Amino acid sequence: MKYNCSGSSNKYSLVNIRTGIAFKKIFKLVKICILILLPNLSFASTSFKQHCTAINIELQQRNAPNKLINFNSDKPISTSINNFNPVKQYSYKIVSKLVHDTKSFTQGLVVYKNYIFESVGLLGKSKIQKLDINTGEVTHHNKLKNYLFAEGLSVLNDNLVQLTWKTERILSYSADNLEKISEDKINGEGWGVTSVNNHLIVSDGSAMLQVLDKDKIEIKRLLVSSNGKPIRGLNELEYANGYIYSNVWPTDCIAKINPESGDVVAWINLEGLFPKSKRPHWTAILNGIAYQKENKSFFVTGKYWPYIYELKFNDLIGYSQYLNLSKAIINGHTE
Numbered sequence: 001m002k003y004n005c006s007g008s009s010n011k012y013s014l015v016n017i018r019t020g021i022a023f024k025k026i027f028k029l030v031k032i033c034i035l036i037l038l039p040n041l042s043f044a045s046t047s048f049k050q051h052c053t054a055i056n057i058e059l060q061q062r063n064a065p066n067k068l069i070n071f072n073s074d075k076p077i078s079t080s081i082n083n084f085n086p087v088k089q090y091s092y093k094i095v096s097k098l099v100h101d102t103k104s105f106t107q108g109l110v111v112y113k114n115y116i117f118e119s120v121g122l123l124g125k126s127k128i129q130k131l132d133i134n135t136g137e138v139t140h141h142n143k144l145k146n147y148l149f150a151e152g153l154s155v156l157n158d159n160l161v162q163l164t165w166k167t168e169r170i171l172s173y174s175a176d177n178l179e180k181i182s183e184d185k186i187n188g189e190g191w192g193v194t195s196v197n198n199h200l201i202v203s204d205g206s207a208m209l210q211v212l213d214k215d216k217i218e219i220k221r222l223l224v225s226s227n228g229k230p231i232r233g234l235n236e237l238e239y240a241n242g243y244i245y246s247n248v249w250p251t252d253c254i255a256k257i258n259p260e261s262g263d264v265v266a267w268i269n270l271e272g273l274f275p276k277s278k279r280p281h282w283t284a285i286l287n288g289i290a291y292q293k294e295n296k297s298f299f300v301t302g303k304y305w306p307y308i309y310e311l312k313f314n315d316l317i318g319y320s321q322y323l324n325l326s327k328a329i330i331n332g333h334t335e
């Protein structure tokens with residue numbers, strides 16, 4: 001194409017425009033590189049090392065080997081992100097550590113009457129156990145039938161309730177001695193469970209939580225999203241102080257969820273709690289969250305982890321600023 005520019009000023013304007021376009025393209029490329037590299041740099045500030053974001057979680061789920069699951073009840077994930085607002089990031093403080101059985105494939109954790117109760121999974125190895133809250137020692141346990149794969153655990157009407165993965169059964173136990181009381185039908189896969197006001201909140205690995213009444217009948221569904229993006233892989237749950245806490249498979253991230261809107265209002269990144277280099281298997285992720293009202297403490301552990309950690313959350317460490325950059329790039333503009 002030949003430009004018919006008679007004046008020198010027009011020529012220079014054209015050069016300036018071309019230079020400006022080139023710089024804009026370079027600037028956009030640099031921004032994309034920063035987005036990809038910065039979260040992984042060891043010297044990056046804490047606010048840039050947030051792996052607990054909708055985008056990073058989706059990436060980890062895609063890259064997880066040997067996926068075990070069917071995400072079966074949520075809508076397809078949208079590729080666009082709207083209504084972007086920075087999501088809070090909380091830090092944590094370790095208050096104490098209790099011994100935890102490294103053979104326990106932890107699927108659920110709950111505190112009740114000053115004991116910790118744990119659900120342990122895998123076919124042929126599933127059980128429920130009661131632990132001393134001061135030492136972590138097992139005081140009682142009850143093994144499940146070999147065909148049941150234990151999942152989440154909570155308390156309803158003073159009894160323990162335990163989900164099973166694909167057998168659509170929910171089991172009830174005495175909190176005193178873990179004797180089985182009843183077994184009921186439940187629909188769909190069972191992953192995590194928590195309770196509030198005689199209702200159960202149940203996850204199935206999708207971005208959708210089911211709310212069940214005391215008779216285990218579904219009365220409501222809640223789509224969980226962060227910045228408008230559904231968060232799939234909701235797993236072990238805990239209700240505390242008006243919010244639902246859920247870890248997100250297969251990460252060590254906990255989402256703090258508004259139970260009315262389903263919005264993730266904060267993330268807690270527990271990746272540093274038990275080093276990945278010491279884990280025996282990629283599935284050895286965080287998968288137990290229990291809240292003790294009296295001390296306002298969270299007890300957390302993971303599959304095969306050697307400790308149950310007593311933690312305090314809350315100190316705000318920042319907002320995931322680079323998410324705004326992600327949004328700009330996804331939407332095709334970087335200004």
Ligand SMILES: [Ca+2]
Nearest residue numbers: 109237238289
């Ligand atoms: Ca729990």
